[in-house]
Amino acid sequence: MIGSFPKLLSATVITLKLLSLSLFFGLFIGLLFAILRMNKNPIINKFAYGYSYVFRGTPLLVQIFIIYFGLGQIEYLRSTFLWVILKEPYWCAIIAFALNTGAYTSEILRSAFQTIKPGLIEAGKSLGIPNKVIFYKIQIPIAIKQSLPAYGNEIILMLKGTSLASTVTLMDITGVAKYIISTTFKPIEIFIVAGGIYLFMTFCVHNLIKFLEKKYGFQT
Amino acid sequence: MELLAFGKNGWGDELFYATLMTLAVSITAMLIGFFFALIFTPLKLSKHKSLNLIGNFYTTVIRGVPELLVIYLFFFGGSGAIMFVASMFGYYEYIEINAFITGSFAIGIISGAYSTEVFRGAIQSIDKGQFEASKVLGIKKHIQFYKIILPQMLRLAIPNLSNVWQITLKDTSLISVTGLVEIMRQSYIAAGSTRDPLFFYSFAAVLYLLLTYLSMKLINKLEIKYSRGF
Numbered sequence: 001m002i003g004s005f006p007k008l009l010s011a012t013v014i015t016l017k018l019l020s021l022s023l024f025f026g027l028f029i030g031l032l033f034a035i036l037r038m039n040k041n042p043i044i045n046k047f048a049y050g051y052s053y054v055f056r057g058t059p060l061l062v063q064i065f066i067i068y069f070g071l072g073q074i075e076y077l078r079s080t081f082l083w084v085i086l087k088e089p090y091w092c093a094i095i096a097f098a099l100n101t102g103a104y105t106s107e108i109l110r111s112a113f114q115t116i117k118p119g120l121i122e123a124g125k126s127l128g129i130p131n132k133v134i135f136y137k138i139q140i141p142i143a144i145k146q147s148l149p150a151y152g153n154e155i156i157l158m159l160k161g162t163s164l165a166s167t168v169t170l171m172d173i174t175g176v177a178k179y180i181i182s183t184t185f186k187p188i189e190i191f192i193v194a195g196g197i198y199l200f201m202t203f204c205v206h207n208l209i210k211f212l213e214k215k216y217g218f219q220t
Numbered sequence: 221m222e223l224l225a226f227g228k229n230g231w232g233d234e235l236f237y238a239t240l241m242t243l244a245v246s247i248t249a250m251l252i253g254f255f256f257a258l259i260f261t262p263l264k265l266s267k268h269k270s271l272n273l274i275g276n277f278y279t280t281v282i283r284g285v286p287e288l289l290v291i292y293l294f295f296f297g298g299s300g301a302i303m304f305v306a307s308m309f310g311y312y313e314y315i316e317i318n319a320f321i322t323g324s325f326a327i328g329i330i331s332g333a334y335s336t337e338v339f340r341g342a343i344q345s346i347d348k349g350q351f352e353a354s355k356v357l358g359i360k361k362h363i364q365f366y367k368i369i370l371p372q373m374l375r376l377a378i379p380n381l382s383n384v385w386q387i388t389l390k391d392t393s394l395i396s397v398t399g400l401v402e403i404m405r406q407s408y409i410a411a412g413s414t415r416d417p418l419f420f421y422s423f424a425a426v427l428y429l430l431l432t433y434l435s436m437k438l439i440n441k442l443e444i445k446y447s448r449g450f
Contacts, residue, residue: 053429054425054429057386057428057429057432057433058390058425058428058429058432059390059391059393059394059404059428060390061393061394061396061404062393062404062421062424062425062428063425065404065407065408065417065421065424066417066418066421066422066425069411069417069418069421070417070418070421070422071418073415073416073417073418074418156283156284159286160284160285160286160287161286162286163286163287163288163289164288164394166288167288167397174286174288174289174292177289177292178292181292181296182296185296185300187292187293187296187297187300188293188297191289191292191293191297194289195281195284195285195289198284198285198286198289199280199281199284199285202284203284
């Protein structure tokens, strides 16, 4: 049990890398699709809705498998520079995670944008503030504040989601845990150690979000 | 399209049965989850500190640990635990548990943690006056629960339970690592033997979308039924 701890701890680095990179890209994807969702053009609107519906309605495992096993099948892709990225399970996992978390994030941000009172935007307009400044200085800070609790949940879901990277040969915490279990056959001990590491990370994320909520808890 | 034909040449019938298997596992897991929620919701609402701690421990640990890890625990640890119990009764042969049972149990425990939170939230958001009024009227405790609290609670819980159902349905794809032939496993087998992973995994995605879409339609009907009169 104690012997497995350093191995699992070094695997934590991969889990954290996967998490931070996919959250980083996912945030941009989410913001983009949230803006597209609020577009008045029905085609753009429907496209953004379809994106979030498909990615939220299918398991993350299917998404990873389509990207890792499926895309390599297309001959054309193999000849382009994209193949450099797509042949690596590491980047495939990140692409799948980012697209998945992007879909959830877009929903969170959209509902946050929609709860902003129109009066605030109108007030900004009547003060002669340019639209761009209204968006960046009024809408975005309020939307961030509104979406923090839900986004905290999404970070924790994504942290758990990174465990699926072990299905495409990556040795993250779950991958290493499975390897140790199948060689030593001590499932309960390893579960306690690996689960403990995950719990500690969720605990940190939970408290960080709480702290941010307090910091940005201005009244609107 | 001939890949999806029914019969010997196509994978249509195999995928059809796999879809039924996914549904069966999801429903079993959801029911096991309700069973766990039935035990742990009162614990979470209890006034005793120690009982409260047990309830919180369950929901925090299960919701904070990846589903895959829980499945591995059950997959590798399940038969070991049963053999340990059997050995106390003097039975030393190897016991293998059915992948369906371990799978739905693992997913059931996860789904139970989410259901517990939903039920706790629903009960807590019922007006305190309802409890007090029924107490004043001298209504017995179990009748109070079945006739006054439960109907109001269900109305609040159903929208959130539909989320739990979606999570459970999607989590069943993870059982494929234990070898149970559900949608994901069957697509894996089909993709391996036809060397057409893109098609089969995309088709699996379509099947999951279909399942979530149809079940949402059904749940929406339930929601309307239970929110009548409000």
